[in-house]
Amino acid sequence: MVHLKTNLAGLTFEPPLILASGIMGQTAGSLEKMIEMGMGGVVTKSVGSDSREGHPNPSIVDVETGILNAMGLPNPGIDEFCKELGKFIPNKPIIGSVYASNTDHFVGLSKKMEDHGVSAVELNLSCPHAEGYGASVGSDVGLVRDIVENVVKNVDVPVFPKLPPMSDMVTISQVVEDAGAHGIVAINTVKSMAINYETGRPVLGNLYGGYSGPGIKPIGLRCVFDVYKSVDIPVIGCGGVTTGRDALEYFMAGSSALQLGSSIYYRGLDAAEKISSEMIELLDQEGYGSLDEIIGLAHQ
Amino acid sequence: MTRMDIVEIKKIVPETPSIKTFYFNYDLDYVPGQFVMVWVPGVDEVPMSLSFDKDLKAITVRKIGEGTEALHGLDVGDRIGIRGPYGKGYELEGERVLAVVGGIGGASILPAVTKAVFKGQEVICALGARTLNELLFYDRFKELSEVHVATDDGSAGYHGFVTDIMEDLLKDIDLVITCGPELMMKRVFKIADNHDIPVQASLERYMKCGIGLCGSCVVDGLRVCVEGPVLKTEELRKLKEFGEYHRSPSGRKVSLKRPKLSY
Numbered sequence: 319m320v321h322l323k324t325n326l327a328g329l330t331f332e333p334p335l336i337l338a339s340g341i342m343g344q345t346a347g348s349l350e351k352m353i354e355m356g357m358g359g360v361v362t363k364s365v366g367s368d369s370r371e372g373h374p375n376p377s378i379v380d381v382e383t384g385i386l387n388a389m390g391l392p393n394p395g396i397d398e399f400c401k402e403l404g405k406f407i408p409n410k411p412i413i414g415s416v417y418a419s420n421t422d423h424f425v426g427l428s429k430k431m432e433d434h435g436v437s438a439v440e441l442n443l444s445c446p447h448a449e450g451y452g453a454s455v456g457s458d459v460g461l462v463r464d465i466v467e468n469v470v471k472n473v474d475v476p477v478f479p480k481l482p483p484m485s486d487m488v489t490i491s492q493v494v495e496d497a498g499a500h501g502i503v504a505i506n507t508v509k510s511m512a513i514n515y516e517t518g519r520p521v522l523g524n525l526y527g528g529y530s531g532p533g534i535k536p537i538g539l540r541c542v543f544d545v546y547k548s549v550d551i552p553v554i555g556c557g558g559v560t561t562g563r564d565a566l567e568y569f570m571a572g573s574s575a576l577q578l579g580s581s582i583y584y585r586g587l588d589a590a591e592k593i594s595s596e597m598i599e600l601l602d603q604e605g606y607g608s609l610d611e612i613i614g615l616a617h618q
Numbered sequence: 619m620t621r622m623d624i625v626e627i628k629k630i631v632p633e634t635p636s637i638k639t640f641y642f643n644y645d646l647d648y649v650p651g652q653f654v655m656v657w658v659p660g661v662d663e664v665p666m667s668l669s670f671d672k673d674l675k676a677i678t679v680r681k682i683g684e685g686t687e688a689l690h691g692l693d694v695g696d697r698i699g700i701r702g703p704y705g706k707g708y709e710l711e712g713e714r715v716l717a718v719v720g721g722i723g724g725a726s727i728l729p730a731v732t733k734a735v736f737k738g739q740e741v742i743c744a745l746g747a748r749t750l751n752e753l754l755f756y757d758r759f760k761e762l763s764e765v766h767v768a769t770d771d772g773s774a775g776y777h778g779f780v781t782d783i784m785e786d787l788l789k790d791i792d793l794v795i796t797c798g799p800e801l802m803m804k805r806v807f808k809i810a811d812n813h814d815i816p817v818q819a820s821l822e823r824y825m826k827c828g829i830g831l832c833g834s835c836v837v838d839g840l841r842v843c844v845e846g847p848v849l850k851t852e853e854l855r856k857l858k859e860f861g862e863y864h865r866s867p868s869g870r871k872v873s874l875k876r877p878k879l880s881y
């Protein structure tokens with residue numbers, strides 16, 4: 319039986335399925351719960367310098383092929399968040415996700431996360447529905463280079479920029495690798511919109527949202543494929559993984575580990591456990607002896 | 619069902635000066651205690667318990683802010699969006715049930731009492747309100763069960779908190795169900811638990827997604843929108859946050875401790 323475990327940037331993920339940022343990631347209690355339920359690691363909600371309430375409701379819509387969300391980065395601010403985490407240090411890696419609009423704030427936030435004891439920092443350069451943050455930052459290659467370079471210089475833990483889906487993934491991946499990133503997370507949600515025909519209105523309070531879940535798997539796979547072939551640092555795949563089969567496809571595209579978000583909705587709190595056992599079954603069935611054998615296999 | 623459906627308001631009944639019931643056609647099965655997310659197009663989306671289960675379904679809304687005020691401004695024929703039903707409802711076990719209700723909590727308890735009586739359970743209701751004309755569904759509860767009333771100002775029934783009259787009603791009770799202000803429910807829980815009677819309480823937390831993803835409604839590790847809103851004694855006992863604090867939309871802790879229980 320294949321043992322599901324990866325080492326990546328000095329961290330061990332067992333299984334290599336990590337809770338994605340923004341899902342059950344606001345409180346110590348919920349992060350702890352997700353580890354109990356089988357996650358190999360967890361990413362916190364993206365946290366900024368100051369508290370933010372997020373966008374007005376509706377902030378989520380089920381669109382059959384997936385989910386649109388426009389949470390709008392609600393968070394209590396870094397100081398309050400660290401207080402919330404308190405003494406909670408899980409037995410699995412915990413990755414602190416941060417967002418900001420400039421380099422200084424990214425550095426300050428990352429240092430606070432490191433001081434608090436996180437295992438790695440994830441830089442949110444990719445949220446598509448919070449103006450001035452996320453993808454607005456991630457689409458400015460010069461700014462991305464500056465942010466990554468300076469965060470890497472100022473913290474000792476691994477730094478993972480999280481990228482938005484772009485038509486050119488190659489340039490941005492090479493930039494963050496040059497800047498010293500220890501791995502790349504791809505992708506965040508895809509900017510999108512829902513309109514209700516009966517009322518003639520956009521549904522989301524923020525009008526625009528981010529698309530996640532099964533419908534974005536082909537987009538995520540393509541992005542991971544492109545990142546993998548452009549850089550040597552590991553890729554953490556994300557986007558529409560809800561089954562063991564999805565997971566295998568993502569590893570074959572070049573992921574060294576995966577993040578799970580919407581699958582908590584599609585499969586339940588124990589999504590990681592279910593997906594792990596499906597992966598093991600499929601790997602055995604296809605005759606693979608280890609997970610390493612399939613990482614990047616699609617690049618033959 | 620998680621897709622949003624658009625429904626037309628068929629009937630509006632003013633219940634008290636601050637509470638109205640909105641009836642609509644909706645083809646869904648639900649367990650009393652479950653809730654829906656209600657979209658007021660262009661304004662807000664808010665969680666509401668389903669309060670009626672016959673040919674028409676309904677929500678019973680207390681006006682307290684922008685979203686609920688917009689709902690109160692709607693007319694028959696206007697349209698709202700509904701998604702759900704979400705969460706876990708009441709599990710009506712035992713032969714004798716005591717329902718302890720505070721204010722708008724009657725919206726979630728009324729269909730539970732209706733169902734319990736229909737199943738042949740004997741029900742006693744203890745209704746609490748600030749004042750007589752804010753007492754919700756008195757006639758409805760009275761038709762179904764034995765009713766006791768407490769008001770803060772003594773304008774009807776016992777002058778004081780509903781939790782003060784509860785102790786005397788516990789004889790031979792197999793289950794206590796409760797919905798109302800959290801400090802009231804915490805006290806209900808303690809009193810019933812001292813008598814070793816199981817409790818099911820319907821919690822309220824700030825909700826964004828309603829489907830268990832965003833984490834805004836969590837109490838300790840439990841999602842009120844999925845594992846709740848109705849939680850049982852075994853779960854309630856483990857919660858450190860129950861009756862202590864809730865969270866603002868940003869996730870900041872906000873103390874629930876106020877000098878007085880109020881509906």
Ligand SMILES: Cc1cc2nc3c(=O)[nH]c(=O)nc-3n(C[C@H](O)[C@H](O)[C@H](O)COP(=O)(O)OP(=O)(O)OC[C@H]3O[C@@H](n4cnc5c(N)ncnc54)[C@H](O)[C@@H]3O)c2cc1C
Nearest residue numbers: 664665666667678679680683684685686725822823824825
């Ligand atoms: C499971 C559940 C069932 C509920 N059932 C009913 C019901 O049957 N009848 C009823 O009148 N009320 C019910 N509520 C409470 C109702 O959702 C709030 O009163 C309503 O959201 C207030 O919105 P507002 O814009 O008018 O007020 P605001 O001015 O926005 O806020 C006023 C208060 O309402 C709370 N609130 C605002 N938005 C939300 C939200 N999205 N989720 C939770 N709380 C919120 C705030 O924390 C604040 O305390 C229920 C709440 C929950 C969680």
Ligand SMILES: Cc1cc2nc3c(=O)[nH]c(=O)nc-3n(C[C@H](O)[C@H](O)[C@H](O)COP(=O)(O)O)c2cc1C
Nearest residue numbers: 338339340364387505506530531557558578579580
């Ligand atoms: C409700 C919700 C909130 C999210 N919040 C964040 C966030 O704060 N920071 C972030 O980097 N990504 C956030 N995301 C994006 C996810 O981390 C993930 O990249 C995306 O949902 C794609 O993966 P999935 O298809 O497995 O959900 C959020 C997604 C959802 C559905």
Ligand code: FES
Nearest residue numbers: 828830832833843
């Ligand atoms: S409201 Fe989002 S998890 Fe409950």
